[in-house]
Amino acid sequence: MKLTAALTGLSLAFTATMAAAQDLPDLGGREVVIVTENAYPPLQFMDKDGKAIGWEYDAVAELAKRLNFTVKYENTSWDAMIPAVSEGQYDIGMTGITIKDERKEAVDFSDPYMRSEMLMIVRGDETRFTDAASFAAIPELLVSAQPGTSPFYAAIYNILDGNEENPRVVKFETFGAGLEALKAGDVDLTLSDSTAANGYVAASNGGLKIIGEPLASEDFGFIFPKGSELVAPINAGIAALKADGTLDALNQKWFVEYKMGE
Numbered sequence: 001m002k003l004t005a006a007l008t009g010l011s012l013a014f015t016a017t018m019a020a021a022q023d024l025p026d027l028g029g030r031e032v033v034i035v036t037e038n039a040y041p042p043l044q045f046m047d048k049d050g051k052a053i054g055w056e057y058d059a060v061a062e063l064a065k066r067l068n069f070t071v072k073y074e075n076t077s078w079d080a081m082i083p084a085v086s087e088g089q090y091d092i093g094m095t096g097i098t099i100k101d102e103r104k105e106a107v108d109f110s111d112p113y114m115r116s117e118m119l120m121i122v123r124g125d126e127t128r129f130t131d132a133a134s135f136a137a138i139p140e141l142l143v144s145a146q147p148g149t150s151p152f153y154a155a156i157y158n159i160l161d162g163n164e165e166n167p168r169v170v171k172f173e174t175f176g177a178g179l180e181a182l183k184a185g186d187v188d189l190t191l192s193d194s195t196a197a198n199g200y201v202a203a204s205n206g207g208l209k210i211i212g213e214p215l216a217s218e219d220f221g222f223i224f225p226k227g228s229e230l231v232a233p234i235n236a237g238i239a240a241l242k243a244d245g246t247l248d249a250l251n252q253k254w255f256v257e258y259k260m261g262e
Helices: 001-021 057-067 078-086 132-136 149-158 175-184 194-202 231-243 246-257
Strands: 030-036 042-047 069-075 092-094 106-110 114-123 142-143 169-171 191-195 208-211 218-221 223-225
Touching: 001 132, 030 057, 030 078, 042 057, 057 069, 057 231, 057 246, 078 106, 078 223, 114 149, 114 194, 132 149, 132 246, 142 149, 142 175, 149 169, 149 191, 175 191, 191 194, 194 208, 231 246
Parallel strands: 030 069, 030 092, 142 169, 142 191
Antiparallel strands: 092 223, 106 223, 114 191, 114 208, 114 218
16 A cells, blocks of 8 residues: 555656646747856866856756757856847856846846855965954955856945945955955955855865855846847746756755766
């Protein structure tokens, strides 16, 4: 009886899954051009062999399979991404993009596919400060950030005085450049959401650590040109990936099991 009940349960789950899949939109095999930065592990980055991999790549592969579309990937910098998608140069942008009202004026967002927290990253031997308040209290300390990003605004408004020209914020074109400045001792702190921060710290062999409490939480979404017909299908796909546990499985793979640098 127990075996019969278990098999019946599996059959019902399979039937429900198939029904959900059948309800998803069919994009008819169309090509979707997606732009990314490949600099935000473990969401998307280049492995030691030069292959582009990550959480977002796996998620998009699942969406493409279920919604029946093919993907062409392009690369650009963070600064250029939102304007380029807004102008219709690409169909979708992905790089752990925080959903913000001011960005919605230029692009449309998908529903959130992930929530993350803003964390403070320091060198592994840092002892001069342990949280945002003690960092702010030492005027010679510097924080790195990319202008226009969530870490930049967190540095300005959650740690410092709200002045966007505060000289204590050292601006870098990429997150990676700011992280290297931290490692070299040119700055004393950098900020990142937990998805990337935990990956970098795990790969540092003790060279980096996370301090203090999270400064803020944020939701990530894909971006589209305003009025894009892809928003609704992608949202349906995200809902399906959440419902059947696929997103949880990707979190386990990339944030628990994957070891950066291997």
